Amino acid sequence: MTRTWNFSPGPAVLPEAVLRRAQAALWDLDGSGIGVLEHSHRGKEFMAVLARAEALVRQLAAVPDDYDVLFLQGGASSQFFMVPMNFLGGATADYCVTGVWSEKAVEEARRFGTVHVACSSAAAGHTYIPGAAETTWSTAPAYAHFTSNNTIYGTQWTGEPAVPAGVPLVCDASSDIFSRPIDVARYALIYAGAQKNLGPSGVTLVIVKKELVAKGARDLPTMLQYRTFAANQSMYNTPPTFGIYVLAEVLRWIDELGGLPAMAARNRAKADLLYAELDRSPVFKGVVRADARSQMNVTFRGRNAAEDAAFVAFATARGLSGLAGHRSVGGMRASIYNAMELGGVQALVEAMQAFAAAHA
Template sequence: MTRVYNFSAGPSALPTAVLERARDELLDWHGTGMSIMEMSHRSKDYVAIAERAESDLRELLSIPAGYKVLFLQGGASAQFAAIPMNLLRDKTTVAYVNTGIWSKKAIAEAKKYARVQIAASGEPNNFCAIPPRAAWTVDADAAYLHYTSNETIGGVEFQDIPDAGGLPLVSDMSSNILSRPLDVGRFGLVYAGAQKNMGPAGIAVVILREDLIGEPMAATPSILDYRQQADNGSMLNTPPTYPWYLLGLVLEWLKEQGGLAAIEAVNVRKSAKLYAAIDRSPFYSNPVDPACRSRMNVPFRIANTELEKTFLAEARAAGLVNLEGHRSVGGFRASIYNAMPEAGVDSLIGFMGEFERKYG
């Protein structure tokens, strides 16, 4: 079997060591004679797995006291609705920063429950830049301020945590959580689907300040009620047990790499060399403002769009797969999350250079 370099934006590549360990433990987990997939979520063994995952996540992110960690179903998209349902309380307005497609999806869902104020928007610049914080207009009476820390499709990433102006700060971090250290204490709530940078599809993580738990809208389904989920240890119903286990293995792998500061250094090197290869070539281009280019998702184009199918076909033959840009924008996209080894980025850069020599 030959493994390829998988540049998929999600579900994305997992660390090889994690997959190998999961393979070895698949049929008989630690002498129990059964798979994790067959194990009751209420069993002593599984509860220990879940508790270890939470402990490791708290350690990696240095989550301060006074925060709950929830492991939930429905991906980040379910949280688009759960957040206003839980955090609106006696307010009528919520504030959102619009930096691309995933921001738009969160905004559209929030509009079902509250008046959404667009505090800032990158739309005038075709979502290739983030408006400076000084240009934002944030309603001081809003229930919270929401932003998407990394736009997977457009390749725009916040490099710093924005000032929330005294409001609870909420962030969708699905595609860059665990890629760098994070000051969790500056947030009211952080949420992320696992399938991009911390595990397989099927589970999402919500980290929220305890004073924000409670007082959900009356129509909030029990499964979206943060108080009920927190009181039941994220096991109000049967959780996605195997994705939770795999997420835990990814967290252990991250600790083995040296933690988030160490993985950030690798991510900086990977993205810097790929952007440098794009920028020094007249054949390739990236439209994003260098000040907010994503380390995780690198969109790029070639001058002659008629060569796109040839590029993808030859890349696949070279073991470089899932480089297609999102269907809404076209072009190419290399997603280089934590699990993408530096050798994979080097291989892509080498291929791009050879393709330019052949067709440029």
């Protein structure tokens, strides 16, 4: 059975080895005679899955011991409010605004205090990542927040923003987590919806400094306090067991391929191949500034909107799916997360060349 090359921005392509293992586990997890969906979350079989997921997060990202690794529900959209609800408390937080998701995070934060926009790429249609020269930090903000990769626009930070010493750094890493090594110690809290680089939708990974968890507000519903998840190994209530299972299998796959350095090399090779074609193509060109090019979401355009639509149809007919750009920006977007094989990008480049030969 031929599978389609899936360039969907998320939920997104998963490694075939993971899908094959998940198929078997749906019927019988680890020889237990019971499928992974059907196991009690308190039973030893699922507890082993949960322990493996946490251990692999810690190992792959070299998470320091003074950080908790939590599995929540509700996606990044729930983190947009949980972070300020727990840690803002009427004070000021600094936000770097580099796209729609940062803007949504800002909206939710304003309910709980003052937002200082430290920098914004809005005036340029979010086609670049602001540098230190155009960034101003407030005095002693409760935290500083940024979005490490911008799925819609196709931009990505190459490192962390240079926050002043002592300011807790919070990152929405939903669309590039574990695509390259990450220095967790530079962060107070990292969150990521799983459905791009880590697994299916419905599970959110949170890596958070224990010191920050302890400072969170206490007059909140039990399920909205990070400490509830930290104190109960993410098992205060029934966690999304299948999502955690798939996440653990994806992490195992990353580990088997050589961990985050290997992912970085793999992703760089794919992105380089695609951006090189954009730099040479007579028809297609990249949308964002060269120094802000995302290795996860490559945005590009033909010479007009009709040509964009024609190319998406042309690519679909060749078994390349999910290439239409976000409806708010148009054009094309190739999402090439960890699990996308180099072969998929090669097939895309061939399609671009064939289309260009026919239309140039």
